[in-house]
Amino acid sequence: ERLQAAIWCNDKGEGWYLPARCEMDVLYKLVTILNTELQKIGATQFTTSSSGGTVYWSSTEEVQVGSNPCKAFGIYFNSGLKGAYPVYDQLRVRAMKWF
Numbered sequence: 574e575r576l577q578a579a580i581w582c583n584d585k586g587e588g589w590y591l592p593a594r595c596e597m598d599v600l601y602k603l604v605t606i607l608n609t610e611l612q613k614i615g616a617t618q619f620t621t622s623s624s625g626g627t628v629y630w631s632s633t634e635e636v637q638v639g640s641n642p643c644k645a646f647g648i649y650f651n652s653g654l655k656g657a658y659p660v661y662d663q664l665r666v667r668a669m670k671w672f
Contacts, residue, residue, distance in 0.1 A: 576645055576660055578630040582668035592669045594633035594646045594655065600667070601653050619650050620665060627651040628658070629665045 579591040592600070600607065600619070608618040620627050628647040635644040635657040644657040647664050658664060 576630065576632065576634075578664070578666040579632055581666055585668050585670075588670045588672075589668045590670070591630065591632040591666065594631040594648070596669065597629060597631045597648045597667075598653075601648055601650055604650060619667065621650045623651045626665065628656075629667055634660075 576591065582589050582591040604619050604621060608621070611618045619629070627650040629650055631646045631648065633646045635646065637643050642659045642661075645660050646655055647658050648655045650665075
């Protein structure tokens with residue numbers, strides 16, 4: 574509910590959701606294969622260029638301590654590094670749906 578990214582994913586329709594950090598790890602490991610297939614069907618590829626803003630949100634939130642702002646984890650799709658970012662930061666979003 575705090576993540577606008579999650580709301581955007583859910584608004585795509587039944588079954589769509591914002592992936593968890595572990596799911597984003599898997600997508601990162603498969604990004605070359607995924608981007609090849611996405612290109613074949615004319616879909617939007619994952620951004621992996623270091624100049625293109627490569628951090629994608631996950632739905633996994635960091636435990637909030639005290640008055641620190643609520644944060645969620647994101648993953649850099651050019652390096653695989655992960656970090657926790659304030660939920661109001663504007664990062665990339667990728668919705669998932671199982672079929």
